[in-house]
Amino acid sequence: MPSLLRLVTLLAGASSTAALAIDHQLQDRKAAASVSTSTCRKTKVAVLGAGVAGVTAAQALANASVTEFLLVDRNDYLGGRVAHTTFGKKADGTPYTVELGANWVQGLGSPGGPENPIWTLAKRYGLNNTYSNYSSMLTYDQTGFVDYTDLMDTYDDAYDVAAADAGFLLTNNRQDTSARAGFSLAGYKPKKDMHAQAVEFWNWDWETAYAPEDCSFVFGITGDNLTFNQFSDENNYVWDQRGLNTFIYGEASTFLAANDSRLLLSSTVTNISYSNTGVTVLLEDGDCIEAEHAICTFSLGVLQNDVVTFEPELPRWKVDAIETFEMGTYTKIFMQFNETFWDEDVQFFLYADPQVRGYYPVWQSLDAPGFLEGSHILFVTVVGSESYRVEQQSDELTQAEAMAVLRSMFPNITVPEPEAFLYPRWSLEDWAFGSYSNWPVGMTLEKHQNLRANVERLWFAGEANSAEYFGFMHGAWFEGREVGQRVAAALNATSTKGKGGHHNSTQMTRYEVLHGTTDLKEYNFANGWPVSSFVDYADA
Ligand SMILES: Cc1cc2nc3c(=O)[nH]c(=O)nc-3n(C[C@H](O)[C@H](O)[C@H](O)COP(=O)(O)OP(=O)(O)OC[C@H]3O[C@@H](n4cnc5c(N)ncnc54)[C@H](O)[C@@H]3O)c2cc1C
Ligand SMILES: *[C@@H]1O[C@H](CO)[C@@H](O)[C@H](O)[C@H]1NC(C)=O
Ligand SMILES: *[C@@H]1O[C@H](CO)[C@@H](O)[C@H](O)[C@H]1NC(C)=O
Ligand SMILES: *[C@@H]1O[C@H](CO)[C@@H](O)[C@H](O)[C@H]1NC(C)=O
Ligand SMILES: *[C@@H]1O[C@H](CO)[C@@H](O)[C@H](O)[C@H]1NC(C)=O
Numbered sequence: 329m330p331s332l333l334r335l336v337t338l339l340a341g342a343s344s345t346a347a348l349a350i351d352h353q354l355q356d357r358k359a360a361a362s363v364s365t366s367t368c369r370k371t372k373v374a375v376l377g378a379g380v381a382g383v384t385a386a387q388a389l390a391n392a393s394v395t396e397f398l399l400v401d402r403n404d405y406l407g408g409r410v411a412h413t414t415f416g417k418k419a420d421g422t423p424y425t426v427e428l429g430a431n432w433v434q435g436l437g438s439p440g441g442p443e444n445p446i447w448t449l450a451k452r453y454g455l456n457n458t459y460s461n462y463s464s465m466l467t468y469d470q471t472g473f474v475d476y477t478d479l480m481d482t483y484d485d486a487y488d489v490a491a492a493d494a495g496f497l498l499t500n501n502r503q504d505t506s507a508r509a510g511f512s513l514a515g516y517k518p519k520k521d522m523h524a525q526a527v528e529f530w531n532w533d534w535e536t537a538y539a540p541e542d543c544s545f546v547f548g549i550t551g552d553n554l555t556f557n558q559f560s561d562e563n564n565y566v567w568d569q570r571g572l573n574t575f576i577y578g579e580a581s582t583f584l585a586a587n588d589s590r591l592l593l594s595s596t597v598t599n600i601s602y603s604n605t606g607v608t609v610l611l612e613d614g615d616c617i618e619a620e621h622a623i624c625t626f627s628l629g630v631l632q633n634d635v636v637t638f639e640p641e642l643p644r645w646k647v648d649a650i651e652t653f654e655m656g657t658y659t660k661i662f663m664q665f666n667e668t669f670w671d672e673d674v675q676f677f678l679y680a681d682p683q684v685r686g687y688y689p690v691w692q693s694l695d696a697p698g699f700l701e702g703s704h705i706l707f708v709t710v711v712g713s714e715s716y717r718v719e720q721q722s723d724e725l726t727q728a729e730a731m732a733v734l735r736s737m738f739p740n741i742t743v744p745e746p747e748a749f750l751y752p753r754w755s756l757e758d759w760a761f762g763s764y765s766n767w768p769v770g771m772t773l774e775k776h777q778n779l780r781a782n783v784e785r786l787w788f789a790g791e792a793n794s795a796e797y798f799g800f801m802h803g804a805w806f807e808g809r810e811v812g813q814r815v816a817a818a819l820n821a822t823s824t825k826g827k828g829g830h831h832n833s834t835q836m837t838r839y840e841v842l843h844g845t846t847d848l849k850e851y852n853f854a855n856g857w858p859v860s861s862f863v864d865y866a867d868a
């Protein structure tokens with residue numbers, strides 16, 4: 329087919345598809361219009377999601393005397409990814425409580441310095457917690473115990489060089505790279521040395537839920553600095569039997585009554601339509617909410633998986649940010665035995681598999697001093713591609729794989745089968761679609777800001793939106809507070825300007841066009857770019 333004709337045919341095809349799409353949109357509009365908004369519950373602010381970010385946003389509204397809000401969540405509890413369950417049994421036959429999601433307060437605070445707000449709250453509610461001692465660790469491979477802890481020092485030395493290098497790139501506006509490249513440049517190249525890979529996993533992937541190849545060098549290191557250098561380098565593991573979300577219930581009770589009609593649990597949001605005058609939220613059960621503003625705190629995974637339909641579709645600059653940021657998965661696999669066959673004084677056991685990096689690598693004992701002593705509970709954590717693999721397979725298969733690893737770690741011990749076995753499937757939960765976010769190569773600060781920015785009267789908050797503390801509970805807390813305060817200010821601005829009034833200062837910064845680092849002039853012969861209509865070969 330001659331190219332011109334083909335082009336015309338393609339265009340014709342495209343336009344008929346476009347016409348269909350428009351037709352579809354019109355139908356959707358009619359459907360939306362058919363929801364009689366007069367029957368919707370009316371409120372000033374619809375806070376969507378009752379995890380750390382949502383509860384904190386609602387508290388910020390209440391603190392600003394905005395008491396007309398609804399707090400909506402599809403789960404039947406407060407806390408979202410701060411979630412626990414019962415597991416195994418104690419000597420008296422009652423079960424233990426274990427955390428399926430967030431577990432550590434990461435970076436506490438130092439005298440005179442800033443304090444992690446989650447640490448403030450953990451202390452306020454007296455949550456039982458214990459310092460994770462990363463030196464209380466033994467190393468293993470397929471032959472059993474092998475001491476390769478000297479590689480920890482090698483890694484630490486390279487990390488210091490890499491961290492300074494990342495700091496240089498940031499402050500001098502140099503191009504970002506992957507953490508893999510950054511570590512290699514600093515001299516840490518694990519390649520096929522599986523002990524060195526295990527050490528790198530322990531120090532990097534275990535926190536980010538991604539391999540260094542998948543992580544921004546500058547923002548990965550900055551994120552680590554902002555939490556562990558700013559607050560403190562301590563990680564405290566919460567083993568409180570009331571559950572970690574006790575602090576979320578505690579804070580919620582400062583502004584919600586026990587039977588508060590502003591709290592809508594077990595309510596799934598399916599559609600959000602927004603404009604510069606308000607937001608209408610449809611729930612799965614057919615109910616709807618009409619609000620002046622809405623704050624969406626759904627996880628990055630939920631946004632990436634099109635669980636909720638936005639009307640109109642979110643703009644390209646917003647969708648690009650959502651699709652670029654990464655949602656990682658971190659899976660804790662719990663086992664309770666009838667005895668403690670491992671060293672009961674040790675907190676961690678690191679396994680280096682001979683073939684697969686990250687194969688059942690980090691084992692943690694809850695039997696160690698200061699934790700759930702006498703519990704005989706051990707859990708192993710996998711992340712990233714191993715999480716996806718393990719979460720898609722049966723408990724039986726995962727248990728068999730994990731037990732084979734344990735038996736190779738302890739070849740001279742008859743390791744019994746566990747009496748209780750359990751793990752969550754974060755990558756498959758349709759209210760989370762993963763565990764927490766991670767900053768990939770290719771995400772600039774501006775593109776990340778687009779993840780945060782409001783679209784008309786629809787605002788966004790949540791862990792992933794924190795440029796400083798993405799991935800952490802405290803990231804969700806700071807973002808929830810800021811957006812709650814911004815919406816309170818926007819309501820004030822509206823009330824002084826009348827309905828529909830816009831107060832520009834309340835709008836969040838966004839970048840509708842993001843520029844690369846390569847100027848058009850640089851797409852030239854000297855840069856290896858000869859095939860181009862805008863390069864004159866005679867000049868090259
Ligand atoms: C396995 C794991 C380990 C972690 N470890 C740590 C840790 O040790 N330390 C740490 O600081 N952080 C940790 N985190 C991260 C921490 O849990 C999160 O950063 C934080 O809890 C996120 O809070 P959020 O409010 O942003 O999101 P969420 O907690 O996800 O809250 C969003 C809420 O929206 C609701 N929702 C979603 N879709 C809908 C819908 N369609 N309709 C209605 N409601 C909906 C969800 O039910 C959820 O309650 C971990 C997370 C996981 C999963
Ligand atoms: C809600 O979203 C669904 C799924 O995309 C769509 O089919 C439906 O038309 C929407 N409902 C309204 C009232 O807009
Ligand atoms: C709301 O005010 C209380 C009391 O001053 C404070 O403890 C809490 O941190 C505030 N919440 C937010 C989100 O700012
Ligand atoms: C951490 O564990 C190591 C190794 O067992 C030990 O020497 C050290 O004293 C412990 N540190 C703390 C703070 O408990
Ligand atoms: C296991 O036993 C063998 C033979 O007794 C011994 O050589 C080996 O060191 C032991 N391994 C461990 C990990 O204790």
Ligand SMILES: *[C@@H]1O[C@H](CO)[C@@H](O)[C@H](O)[C@H]1NC(C)=O
Pocket residue numbers: 491492493494495496498546549550553557
């Ligand atoms: C991280 O902190 C280290 C130590 O303070 C510093 O040298 C480095 O420049 C910081 N890097 C970044 C990217 O913030």
Ligand SMILES: *[C@@H]1O[C@H](CO)[C@@H](O)[C@H](O)[C@H]1NC(C)=O
Pocket residue numbers: 456567568569570
């Ligand atoms: C907290 O720890 C104390 C001391 O070990 C213990 O007695 C108490 O039962 C624990 N409480 C909870 C709720 O875990």
Ligand SMILES: *[C@@H]1O[C@H](CO)[C@@H](O)[C@H](O)[C@H]1NC(C)=O
Pocket residue numbers: 585587589
């Ligand atoms: C909620 O509880 C309070 C007392 O705790 C009571 O006075 C009030 O009537 C209750 N409201 C509803 C709607 O049940």
Ligand SMILES: *[C@@H]1O[C@H](CO)[C@@H](O)[C@H](O)[C@H]1NC(C)=O
Pocket residue numbers: 666667744745
């Ligand atoms: C644990 O179970 C194994 C068999 O599965 C048994 O050999 C062992 O004696 C038991 N340990 C205790 C402390 O009961």
Ligand SMILES: *[C@@H]1O[C@H](CO)[C@@H](O)[C@H](O)[C@H]1NC(C)=O
Pocket residue numbers: 392813816817820
């Ligand atoms: C709203 O306006 C009132 C009156 O001007 C002011 O006192 C209050 O601080 C404002 N609140 C916010 C959140 O801006």
Ligand SMILES: *[C@@H]1O[C@H](CO)[C@@H](O)[C@H](O)[C@H]1NC(C)=O
Pocket residue numbers: 832
């Ligand atoms: C406020 O924003 C609108 C568009 O959003 C723009 O046209 C207008 O110039 C802005 N006003 C000020 C004072 O910045």
